[in-house]
Amino acid sequence: MAKTTKKKALGRGLSALLNDPDNDIKSTEDKNADKVVGSIVELSLGAIEVNPFQPRTSFSEDTLKELASSIRELGVIQPITVRKLEFNKYQLVSGERRYRASKMLGLETIPSYIRIANDRESLEMALVENIQRQDLDPIEIALSYQRLMDDIDLTQEELSDRVGKNRSTIANYLRLLKLDPIIQTGMRDGFLSMGHGRALINITNTDIQLQVYERILKNKLSVRDTENLVRHMQQNKDTSKPSSEELRVDEKKSKSLKQISSYFGAKVELKVNKKGNGKLIVPFSSDEDFQRIKKLIQGDS
Template identity: 35%
Template sequence: MSPELKELNIKEIHPNPYQPRLNFDPVELSELAQSIIENGLIQPIIVRKSPILGYELIAGERRFRACQLAGLEKIPAIIKELSNDESMKQSIIENLQRADLNPIEEAKAYQNLIQKMELTHDEVATYMGKSRPYITNSLRLLNLPATIKKSLEQAEISQGHARLLLSLDSEEKQLEAFQTILKSNYTVKQLHKFLKTPQTSYKASNIFISEQEKLISQSLGLPVTISLTQSKSGTVKINFANLDDFNRIIDKLN
């Protein structure tokens, strides 16, 4: 049966459990909803008839959510006739190709294809038009500690940072280096150089910095953060809550 374009009652459509994208920016959704109110939905979503009830979303969940937000009762949809396995595979692949997924969402989508469809890394690479090492390196991101994965999802660190952290041989070292990235605002290049130094060297440096932070904080009675780069340049940040705190800092400096 050929795909059919039809207007469907939005309440008959249900999300797909294999949707790779897990996080939707509420501001972007609101902006898209306003555009849909003014201009209508230009690109239809893709669905299939659900074996249980109504229709199951295959691709276009962001548009679907924005239409719900816009208060639409009906939505244009392309209806495809697909089996459960075909629906899962197409949903994952179409969303991987279209959506701006973060690296963890992308890796989880590849993992879904491998586990549910029993595909090899080579087969996933062929489906996605990627190299096998790209798929393998993407999946390795799922081995990172939860704190680092969350930071990667939120774009606090880059995929380049994450791959360098994976080169460390323990979770403890990964978390320690991760904190250094956040504290010193390291680029990937700076992190690479930092990790090449002997571990005892940068541990000693971190301990010294922490001690100095405590001493200055005690002297001022205010929170102090010291950030040091690999080139030994850096910043000293003093946090104050009011004008009295600020005047106390000035008096100490004078």
């Protein structure tokens, strides 16, 4: 019983500090700041605003309902983190899913860690913590990295130290932002993996990027299939000069041949005899490449 009384007394002490407008704590230099900063306090949900620097921009309604159900049964196990803006006003640093789920339940308060920081520090805290702890999609992570570099003025080397990732890993994420916006949306919606995105980024022409993207979705190509397709497209991208075989066919067949070659990501050959009979030859470089071509053919059937 004594232990419970002590806990309640501590809560009253913190509440008194936070609700005293004459001695409002605004910085780490203020009196009693050390008693508040880093402490877990039940804050009114109405006193907390969403952090505009939050990298996650979409939240699944189903997963929020699942979290709300868990909170209803067990409470908020992990406190959210907020920074103090002014008297009785706070801003989320991390924990927006817990915040949203608690509001969904109609709760009045939520356990919170309190931090005092300027906007630059808050941005860095929010982005770094979310990159490390949240289940962000590859584009959200890439956007977070880019924002850290732009707004905090970090180099890739400095960013690597802050988030504990290799520079090459960061560079791979940042390159995803060069993809066509439609493809980026596909990655955010889970239709493509980061591996697919890394393969597509090697295609500089966005129109061709989108063509391959559609082919990935239609034929359910794996990352390895996509890598092979892109590699073959790059190896056979110089189609400005027709081959000797192409010169033997009429213009309509020649155009079709180029389209077929583009589809298979390989230099398809067309051989036609005097009677008009012929055959298409689709080359492959390995068993994996053969399986890739097979999937493309089956997807068309």
